[in-house]
Amino acid sequence: MLSLKTTRRGTLRIYVGTKKSWKKTMEIPPAKLSVFDIGKADAGLLQSKELYQYILETNVYPNEAEVLKELREITVTQPWSVMLCAADEGPIMSLVLKIFNAKKTIEIGVYTGYSLLVTALALPEDGKVEFIESIALPVLDKLLEDPKNEGSFDYAFVDADKGNYKNYHERLLKLVRVGGMILYDNTLWSGTVAWEDDSSLDEHMKSVKDVFVDLNKKLASDSRIQILQLPVGDGLTMCMRLH
Numbered sequence: 062m063l064s065l066k067t068t069r070r071g072t073l074r075i076y077v078g079t080k081k082s083w084k085k086t087m088e089i090p091p092a093k094l095s096v097f098d099i100g101k102a103d104a105g106l107l108q109s110k111e112l113y114q115y116i117l118e119t120n121v122y123p124n125e126a127e128v129l130k131e132l133r134e135i136t137v138t139q140p141w142s143v144m145l146c147a148a149d150e151g152p153i154m155s156l157v158l159k160i161f162n163a164k165k166t167i168e169i170g171v172y173t174g175y176s177l178l179v180t181a182l183a184l185p186e187d188g189k190v191e192f193i194e195s196i197a198l199p200v201l202d203k204l205l206e207d208p209k210n211e212g213s214f215d216y217a218f219v220d221a222d223k224g225n226y227k228n229y230h231e232r233l234l235k236l237v238r239v240g241g242m243i244l245y246d247n248t249l250w251s252g253t254v255a256w257e258d259d260s261s262l263d264e265h266m267k268s269v270k271d272v273f274v275d276l277n278k279k280l281a282s283d284s285r286i287q288i289l290q291l292p293v294g295d296g297l298t299m300c301m302r303l304h
């Protein structure tokens with residue numbers, strides 16, 4: 062006879078024998094979790110599908126502009142739709158842009174342009190969005206070669222290669238005006254930043270988790286900014302430049 066058992070950690074154990082004496086013959090470890098498994102789980106960071114759906118359906122989707130809805134619906138059919146900015150971040154970005162009366166903004170990490178469109182729709186008619194779809198660091202350095210660009214942006218949104226966030230931070234702190242906002246996406250990385258045991262994560266998830274654990278510490282102790290980390294989407298950290 063065969064008997065299968067799954068341990069709490071997801072390891073599958075296969076036993077052969079009889080009810081009186083079982084012999085373990087094989088152990089199959091659980092597959093490592095990838096960004097596709099937990100990156101954009103239906104439950105979001107709340108880990109409650111019902112509550113997350115409730116938030117989306119009661120106030121996010123009903124207020125989502127038609128063009129944004131269309132773009133989101135097309136993007137989710139794409140193989141890399143896991144990169145799409147979470148819909149519940151849109152209203153926050155839009156509100157921040159309006160509260161701060163942002164006119165000149167910069168965005169790093171565009172993909173199909175959902176967050177870019179959120180920004181464009183929230184700006185006044187004379188507003189301007191710069192976006193970087195090529196490798197961003199040299200573009201930021203180029204912008205900083207012209208002193209006129211220093212402190213000239215009201216708002217920045219970063220949702221690109223995670224390992225470079227700390228480098229973007231230093232440059233954006235020069236490009237964004239005092240009192241302006243820099244927003245970083247994915248800073249809770251599917252909640253994994255709080256996992257002590259990350260052995261079930263694949264290499265990519267683990268290395269990005271380490272990047273965010275480090276970045277979150279650095280941002281929290283950076284006296285040049287005032288921060289707020291929100292558990293929306295995949296974690297959104299808002300930084301206001303203080304000086």
Ligand SMILES: C[S@@+](CC[C@H](N)C(=O)[O-])C[C@H]1O[C@@H](n2cnc3c(N)ncnc32)[C@H](O)[C@@H]1O
Pocket residue numbers: 144145146169170171172173174175176177193194195196197198220221222225
């Ligand atoms: C998570 S997606 C951005 C999602 C987008 N904010 C949205 O609303 O759907 C990340 C994007 O960053 C871009 N990217 C990756 N490395 C980059 C780099 N070094 N500089 C600029 N963009 C980069 C990728 O090509 C991709 O388009």
